[in-house]
Amino acid sequence: MTIPPLFIGANASTGVVIAPRMANRHGLIAGATGTGKTITLQVLAQAFSAQGVPVLVPDIKGDFSGIAKPGVVSEKLQQRAQRVGIEALKPKAAPAVFWDVYGEKGHPLRLTISELGPQLLSRLLGLNETQSGIIDILFRVADDLGWLLLDMKDLRAMLNHVYEQRAELGPRYGNISPASVGAIQRSLLRLEQQGGEQLFGEPAVSLDDFLQVDAHGQGVVNILHAERLYRESPLGYACILLWLLSELFEQLPEVGDADKPRFVLFFDEAHLLFNDTPKALLDRIEQVVRLIRSKGVGVYFVTQSPLDLPDTVLAQLGNRVQHALRAFTPRDQKAVRAAAQTFRANPALDTEAVITALGVGEALVSVLDEKGSPSIVQQIWVRPPDSQMGPITDAERAAMIDASALKGAYDEPVDRESAYELLQQQAERSLSEDKPQTRTQGSARARKEKSMTDEVTDMITSFGRSAMRSIGTQLGRQIVRGLLGSLRSR
Template sequence: MPMLQADKVYLGTSEKPEYLLLPLANRHGLVTGATGTGKTVTLQVLAQGFSDAGVPVFCADIKGDLSGIAEPGEPKDFLAKRAAQIGFADEYKFSACPVIFWDLFGKAGHPIRTTISEMGPLLLSRLMQLNEVQEGVLTIAFRIADENGWLLLDMKDLRAILNYLADNADTVSAKYGNVTKASVGAVQRGLLLLENQGGDAFFGEPALEIKDIMRTTVDGRGMVSVLAADQLMSSPRLYATFLLWLMSELFEQLPEVGDPDKPRLVFFFDEAHLLFDEAPKPLLDRIQQVVRLIRSKGVGVYFVTQNPLDVPDTVLGQLGNRVQHALRAYTPRDQKAVKVAADTFRPNPAFSTMDAITQLAVGEALVSTLEPKGVPSMVERTWIRPPSSRIGPVTDAERARIMATSPVALAYDKTVDRESAYEILGAQAGGDAAPANGGTSGGDAAQGGGIDLGTILGSVLGTNRKRGERLTATQRVARQVTRTVTNNVAGQVVANVGKSIGETIAGPSGGKMGGSIGRAIVRGMLGGIFRGN
């Protein structure tokens, strides 16, 4: 019988071909097994099967070898032998997947970013390893930023709002609860730790648009987004928190679709134990909620890990499609893991599931998938099919070629730094921070710094905007012109007028007072003009 079918992903062959049904693929899944037993190849087979069926895929490349999915495979004796062994030789062809490479650090893929605001205080607290009191301080910082319209985009914005909290601890405490400088200092140290782990590269704009990991090609294949995670794994907390954030964003942004004919996206979470290690209960509750409900958004989540004990029971019970590679029962914990894995399968009277788990060869797995009525199939010992794409990594030249022709290259490769909390609070503090986009800070008008007439000229040109909106080309020109004029001409006029008035009133020592008087005069004159007085 033909093994490649439109509504199924062919996994391999036991006594019969084993499939994962596309209409039930969003019921989530689990791929487990010891190191070196074939998990990566199984992930590659699943990802390419989904892609060929028109389903976009997001997966992390932990060791660097999953990147080979972007290139067609090459004839090898062991691949031909496996194809013949399972009766797949006639249909076995080599082909590549359409791939987009991503990298949080922007080296082995397009930069992938989010903003501080989108990450939220709960996930940031976990990233910075904060306790409950410190998490409360961070939550207050987010609340104050929201109430004042201060955008939190990158790490310097968060640092600015934390400095504001420290400087105004008494006022803030009276309104929101006790905020001490010691607690703020602890959060700032956590921020420094995160920055040292490379977190500053992750926060900023342009932020990832969910639609860009849900692309399909012109011929209907799903794009495979491969996150380069070999370097990221040196910061495992950042890796796990990023993927949890991405799942949460999918959950929050995508509309309900019920049970589609095939998933809208399949999300592979490799090294899944990092997500659950030392996670506080509120975070575990959040993970459980997302996994349980994201199915209705048409998203399938597949956890990949060595040991089924790595996944909490509340999550494990929601993973209907299972591929179990070999486990070795060398220790009491290993023996417990084997028993847990065996107990999660629907038994097959032909063999002992527990014994089979320890006897599986490399490339062989126990497979149980959901049948048409949503009932798990009886577990079968299955030889996983050989992949059609390359086993092993792409070369640097191949990666560069794929990135150069990527549909998202122009959207993410250049960083954008627009006005946000750092610039606003810096201006309020007297110009300690330099505004984004090459602008200059306010300065002291009495010293010739001038006043910022951007809002005034914006009114004249009809380009006024709400705080936080992106600048148009016209607004950028208007702002640059007004800042230049203000700093070079208006500021000096105000300073000179103020100095003259001050000296007239208070003698030569009245220059500083004159600066304030000069600013007041200009504000009054311009205010009258634009009010129509």
């Protein structure tokens, strides 16, 4: 079956479409505030959905939920539609699922600490290289013990454990500085104030729930409501999207050059992924973006200026939509020149001059053709969406959440046995064993001199039955991590 192309818009002489086979070659939507980026994002998301491709879109401003409701065709919209060659708009909604870290305007979205991994956790906490090294040690110890870190109390308990055992752990894992541990504890306190207790825990979101197609063959549009998250924890917002990118890369099979993408991920406010990011993490992000297209995943970055992205990432974005940019300052002018230079030149168009003169809903567009070559840049009107522009009401959103197939799956948090409980049991056992020690000082000294290896052996033996009762609490010694540090079981 032939898959129709994704129609973006048109000018008086030509229409511009994205070939489905080229849609996983990634893309860019750029432009100043108020120039039409959100509508372009809505048009693309609904077009992917119509092709049976599930997508995830962060909703930072709270105005994207209208994609879940058919649009109202006004005279102005109909005129815009006819301008791009659409005789009559057909109002239509896309199937949508709402997510929200805080559980206020969507299904709760939770991760576990172990799934996030040490690199993204260090980024989330804003740690320096030395402090990040201690987080690496913490995860190594937990992974070697086969313990999952599920929530914030697990993380605090494990941090205290490696601090208290630093003399024993140091020779094997590296130095554990008390000052750095104190700085990490302060960062954890900040994270808790920003909603870390709600972000981390179980039931953790399943990747499969992002990859759904409805009964009519339409891809589900996953809307991450991120108004509060972006306001209170911009790094938390960025790390959630990086975690999802990592999960898609690690979990999905290779598909090569498929007829259409398996999934499309939109990164709004994409500069947050790269600002002040440690070079080691930045290199791995760039590597994942380059490699993930073979998994059938398209990544579309949404930002104000192309200069917000590293050149190595920008070079991988084959489908580009550039809305208007302002040029009031030398830096603005540099951004305009840079944006113009990213397009394949059109002899009939002064790209640099046009960028500053575009109206709302106009854009410069270049896409990959069937052979993978970029088309010459075209100035177009972006087509109007079939769904509602602007947000739905709170009542409409609540009704959709109640009717969702995921209703009840993530509503109630679950607190299983994990590192916190295991360490607590260890401490209680040590206290009970300490009582008869007053009779024999020698035995106390012997226990004090017990090696760390013996302690680990005792803990694994003691808690083996508990692990069998709760599959998943301990993973044994088969824990490996992917490029961005996310959890992967062998």
